[in-house]
Amino acid sequence: MSSQDTDVLIVGGGQAGIAMSEHLSAQGVPHLVLERARIGERWRSERWDSLVANGPAWHDRFPGREFSSCGPEEFPxxxxxxxxxxxxxAASAAPVRTGVEVTRVSKNLGGPGFRAETSAGEFTARSVVAATGPFQTPLIPGVIPASDPVTQVHSSGYKNPDQLPPGGVLVVGAGSSGVQIADELRRAGREVTLAVGPHDRPPRAYRSRDFVWWLGVLGKWDASAPPQGAEHVTIAVSGARGGHTVDFRDLAANGITLVGRAGAYADGVLSFDADLADNIRGGDENYLALLREADAYVERNGLDLPEEPEAHVLGPLPAEARTPIRSLNLAEAGITSVVWATGFGVDYGWLDLPALDERGRPLHQRGVSPEPGVYFLGLPWLSRRGSSFLWGVWHDAKYLADHIVTQRGYRAYAPEATVPTGAGRLSR
Structure with missing residues (x-):
């Protein structure tokens, strides 16, 4: 086996690829990890400067691997x-080759497994793990033409308030990224408008336990599929400034103008749906439902956790929710920039194999594709709600590593001897 040939080729050196490598190394499976830039590159260059993890370090990590840079209750x-x-x-001696871009993976015609074309030459492997994660292609709705004078940037390209030209900012999207960027911009003195769509809104902490603990003991991290109609609902939660519960009432009170989901755009005017109140109420119900489940869990298990009756009391809806803003002339409103916190799409254009549907999305069951030897890792809801999180991808990687080891056993099997025809028959 040459240096360009291996049992398993892992494409991507982020959390998914490193988790996969750790499990394969533990089971003695030869493999290589190819990363187009540096390990964990998207964390370094495709996030804003002040970003912190949304979960505390004791939870959002690989089992048995603690953060050396911060305490367990901090948000790294x-x-x-x-x-x-x-x-x-480094600790697991992962065989990572950085600065190698994979441009095509196809069947290895005339040989077993697959052939990968890369910037460092060709590689061959018996199995391929696509570990490029869910944040591959920034999605910017084609609403505002690029020719318009307003500056447009996706959340993956936003770095800090000084990056944007003077003037007001419209942030579209009210998940974790959108609310944190909007809050940061407002604290920097910017006039900010935030377009709010449907979302989940858990408490940062309740009864002295972080929400990640509650989702764990209540079994919500292990949910195998999102509720119907909630496949793309975002989570409004923040670890910024030591962690706090996101409440759109607070954002409004701090001077952020709230609007509903962004709609059509024409002649400099952007319209918004009249759904702001419904979206806030939906997030409130998600928040209150978790509090009720937590209270029931405490009572059922006789836990001595401090009560927080005030957490159940919510203030009135912001004025914009009661009288929604349906449109804004961006120039007249002083808005010079739009930050699109509208999520990501996947790009598997390099995977030239029958493992994708007609829209280019992975076909798989728990990461195992219908093309034998091809696996996907790091995607949301790969096997459960926690699949795309740092700790969740580790468990999915263990499942795929076990699957790969089992398949290696089948490939290695050979009968010790050929049994003659009719052997073992009883004579009369």
Whole structure:
């Protein structure tokens, strides 16, 4: 086996690829990890400067691998997360080759497995793990023409308030990224408008336990599929400034103008749906439902956790929710920039194999594709709600590593001897 030939080729050196490597190394499976830039690159260069993890360090990590840069109750910043992945890779002696871009993976015609074309030449492997994660292609709705004078940037390209030209900012999207960026911009003195769509809104903490603990003991991290109609609902939660519960009432009170989902655009005017009140109420119900389940869990298990009756009391809806803003002339409103916190799409254009549907999305069951030897890792809801999180991808990687080891056993099987025809028959 040459240096360009291996049992398993892992494409991507982020949290998914490093987790996969750790499990394969533990089971003695030869493999290589190819990463187009640096380990954990997206954490370093495709996130804003002040980003911190949305879960505390005691939870959002690989089992048995603690953060060296912060305490267990702290929220590690983006550089600390990238450094953590580098440390894990070094500790497990992960065979990572950085600066190698994979441009095509196809069947290895005339030989077993697959052939990968890369910037460092060709590689061959019996199995391929696509570990490029869910944040591959920034999605910017084609609403505002690029020719318009307003500056447009996706959340993956936003770095800090100074990056944007003077003037007001419209942030579209009210998940974790959108609310944190909007809050940061407002604290920097910007006039901010935030377009709010449907979302989940858990408490940061309740009865002295972080929400990640509650989702764990209540079995919600292990949900195998999102509720019907909620496949793309975002989560409004923040670890910024030590962690706090996101409440759109607070954002409005701090001077952020709230609007509903962004709609059509024409002649400099952007319209908004009249759904702001419904979206806030939906998030409130998600929040209150978790509090009720937590209270029931405490009572059922006789836990001595402090009560928080005030957490159940919500203030009135912001004025914009009661009288929604249906349109804005961006120039007249002083809005010079739009930050699209509208999520990501996947790009498997390099995977030239029958493992994708007609829209280019992975076909798989728990990461195992219908094309034998091809696997996907790091995607949301790959096997459960926690699949795309740092700790969740580790468990999915263990499942795929076990699957690969089982398939290697089948390939290695050979009968010790050929049994003659009719052997073992009883004579009369």
């Amino acid at each position: 910043d983006k550089e600390s997360v990238a450094d953590y992945l580098v440390e894990v890779a």
